[in-house]
Amino acid sequence: MFKGPVENKNEAAMSELVPEPRQKPVVPMKPMGINASLLGYIGIDTIIEQMRKKTMKTGFDFNIMVVGQSGLGKSTLVNTLFKSQVSRKSSGWNREEKIPKTVEIKAIGHVIEEGGVKMKLTVIDTPGFGDQINNENCWEPIEKYINEQYEKFLKEEVNIARKKRIPDTRVHCCLYFISPTGHSLRPLDLEFMKHLSKVVNIIPVIAKADTMTLEEKTEFKQRVRKELEVNGIEFYPQKEFDEDLEDKTENDKIRESMPFAVVGSDKEYQVNGKRVLGRKTPWGIIEVENLSHCEFALLRDFVIRTHLQDLKEVTHNIHYETYRAKRLNDNGGLPPMTVETEENHESNL
């Protein structure tokens, strides 16, 4: 009854992202779909409450990666987003600490709680990206890290006795910091995004946006969007995954205003009697959460308040599935063996 791996190869011919038609359930009789009208309250809608309670008990995982050249304000922005000291800032760095020679991947996990919801947040920092003189292939360690997380998940999923809840270390969101030159994207930016938009959700962000005026900002954003389009780079939310008209209109609006021009800060100042997060300059205080000053609030609402679950779902249902299909196909239906298990293999033959 179980078809061997050999036969699945034929399915590889189909395009990758076309979802398979629903498998006909193996039942003795075909079920007929009938719309039955209800004559009274049953209580089916309580399932929402039941589900909510269950998910709150298990908690959530969220893994966010920040990529950009050093000094663009990545750590500050993440701290501002999650209103806590999530990453130790580079200004805490003393001058003696060298810039890493290759791209390093630093993943730091925290548990934060709000309103009864517990979240295990992991921030993955990539110091050294784009800082060398020769930056060729500096995205490779990042791509490798992302694929390794997929591999880890796949291994767990393929086990016979599986864990009840497989720990999710896959990167759900990658914030890419664009330097606010005001001109256009750098070749490094394009290369990185071209390679990685296929494996992870990329959200491009214009860093240190307080160096640009409003007109410069709009022009720059337009140019960046144009360039991304011309190069075929699909950033999150990807057009092809819009499920229905409602999603499409909502996401279109967001896509039109991306990349968000943000300013980050974890210092508070008194403005008009309120304490706000901001940056103090001789010519005024830039309020981080003020929409007329910068688009930080839009980014925060987008990533955390409306699309957090969707980011995770796109990662799980699309990027991870693409990775899995590729892995299983490449090996004729099985994930390939890693270095560790190869010795076992030899001993068994």
Added chain:
Amino acid sequence: MSLISKNVQMNDDLRNLSLSGHVGFDSLPDQLVNKSTSQGFCFNILCVGETGIGKSTLMDTLFNTKFESEPATHNEPGVRLKARSYELQESNVRLKLTIVDTVGFGDQINKDDSYKPIVEYIDAQFEAYLQEELKIKRSLFNYHDTRIHACLYFIAPTGHSLKSLDLVTMKKLDSKVNIIPIIAKADTIAKNELHKFKSKIMSELVSNGVQIYQFPTDEETVAEINATMSVHLPFAVVGSTEEVKIGNKMAKARQYPWGVVQVENENHCDFVKLREMLIRVNMEDLREQTHTRHYELYRRCKLEEMGFKDTDPDSKPFSLQETYEAKRNEFLGELQKKEDEMRQMFVMRVKEKEAELKEAEKDLHEKFDHLKRTHQEEKKKVEDKKKELEEELNNFQKKKAAAQLLQSQAQQAGSQQTKKDKDKKNFFFM
């Protein structure tokens, strides 16, 4: 576990951070629920019980609607499972409900195999899900889940104890599905008998090691209500879709000459408790248990059956991939062997055929030679005969010529010696 390259650092101890303001991820459960709501939920109930015990009526009563179904006959040759799907909607929640009925259960004279179609059906649903999960290109997020989430086992209201068919069937099903036993047609049992009946049933289940569904008590909000409800297991239910006027309201009830049994009255039967437990409190938990316990068990058994193990005899972690690879090689080897066998057979057959053909050819040649010889002999004979005949002809011609010559000579000398001729003639004729 170090799949991570040397440049990666991860901290294993997680810091608990405190937030200095409202971040907003407390909307996460809502985001999750919204997603599920737009996709719709699946819930599949299996009703196991004898014909005529009130399964369809109870389903109608539970879901407050008339699912069309004709009552089954008692003449079924075996147990059949009939599945019907319905789409129900309440506020913004869409539910794809599938009700599976066992038709003909308990009707046969020989009920040995009654449980088998049921177990097969449940396994088939697990198998379908497993197949989808093992595919290379799969779409689990919009897969229509047909696995049975709850099994309502209808116990006949004899008032004594469980029938052996019930025990056997429940024992076979308890590791595959969440069993909720209920006493059907409970209005035929008096209050005091009911209490004894219930305790008898529960003790029988325990002593036979049947694992029925345990209402979860680990979460504070539901622990209390689940604990109080569990005491009343198995629920004694009455089903009815007919409405009777009670006081000034219409209520679902059964009208008897001696009174009216109200379905939703907790003093009369446990219907409300069943509805509460099944739908309003534990529907999600039933679904989760099916997926995390029963399905995982099935999957583990199935994969082990196929020869996959997690650890080899030396208990070094064995990956699925290796066994897979070994199996695949085995399979390919067998394939190769079969191919070789077939090829050999083919070659042998060809040789045989060739030999046959050669024989036939030889025969043919012989025949041909034989024929040729015969033909030649005939030819010779014919020629000999021809020669003879020619000789004879020649002789005859010679004779004829000679005779003619004589005749002509005689004619020449005849005119002078006609007498002589006559005499000669006479002489000749003498």
